[in-house]
Amino acid sequence: MPLDQELNEDYGEKEMSFLDHLEELRWHIIRSLIAIAIFMVLGFVFVDFVFNQILLAPASKDFATWKGLCALGEAIGKPQLCIDDIKLELQSRYMTGQFTITIVSGLIIGLVMAFPYVAWEMWRFISPGLKRGERKGSRGIVAAISLLFAAGISFGYYVIAPLMVYFMVSYQLSPMIRNEFDITSYVSTLVTLVLGSGLLFQLPVVVYFLSKIGMLTPQFLRKYRKHSIVVLLIIAAIITPPDPLSQTLIFIPLYLLFEVSILISARVQKKRLKAEELERLEEEKARASKS
Structure with a gap:
């Protein structure tokens, strides 16, 4: 052929x-x-x-x-x-x-x-x-x-945007x-927050494809889990009023998104390694049959 x-x-x-x-x-x-x-x-x-x-x-x-x-x-x-x-x-x-x-x-x-x-x-x-x-x-x-985009848009619109607007209006x-x-300024800020949240919720999809081609591993994500928590807490503190409940409302979904990405990466890596092992065994079998 x-x-x-x-x-x-x-x-x-x-x-x-x-x-x-x-x-x-x-x-x-x-x-x-x-x-x-x-x-x-x-x-x-x-x-x-x-x-x-x-x-x-x-x-x-x-x-x-x-x-x-x-x-x-x-x-x-x-x-x-x-x-x-x-x-x-x-x-x-x-x-x-x-x-x-x-x-x-x-x-x-x-x-x-x-x-x-x-x-x-x-x-x-x-x-x-x-x-x-x-x-x-x-x-x-x-x-x-x-x-994921719909979930991100909803999260940005119903959680991030109102908290951010209230904080900025009240801050003096x-x-x-x-x-x-x-x-x-109001509309551009609102749109940036909402659309940015929609794109941020694409993280599992990005992790899926990067893990599929071997550029990202669950080991790497787990290694920098603590760093990610700190970054997410900073993000939650910046875009919300200074009260623990509001910051928690922002932090928890973002952290869950990160953990889901780790699970996706682990599953993809397992399938990829299994496929590579099967391919290696088939190549060895083919070489053995020729010799």
Whole structure:
């Protein structure tokens, strides 16, 4: 059997030139951009709802997070968890400020809503370069990426964002300084926190692929577990008000994410070493049969 035919059967796809790959990538990107544009249009149509009920919601005392914390505080005898009000004052200091925020609001909805489809398009481009066994082992990866992104977005929006907004609004260096924030600054901070959280929750996926190619091991992750705990505690302290409960709400999910990544890395390494051992035994058997 010719070598190129053997390779094609192994990968299960026809051989393509570099230009063919570029053309394929171009169409995946175009379809992804079309999906983002469609959801952007929906964001523009419902811009009032997006801005007032989604983007401004974490700065309201009636937000679900604050209601939940207040109920928890009443249950455990910590009435200080109930807040009276969030005195957020927003201004638009630039002539194009509010129009820019309208565009940004639509873009945010487009990116978030189209993310699963974009991930699927990128996977369709990458998967033909994998062997059949690798594709089989990576089955469900798009669903995992989408679910982790949704979990990260939810965590960032319902936990990190409201705590961060409350802390920044309440923080005062001097009574002579009045907190008045620009709408662009508020929205960019909120979007950075929420989308950053969504990307941070992709850690298990990144660990999975790095472990699959042998660049990352569970031993390495366990070795630096204590360092990771310190880093996560610092992150929790920076982005939350200075109270232990808020910091714990941030720290626990991030730490669980790290521990899950270790388990994933260990499982992948076990399968990879087993496959390498089987391949070695087959090579020895083949050499023995020839001799």
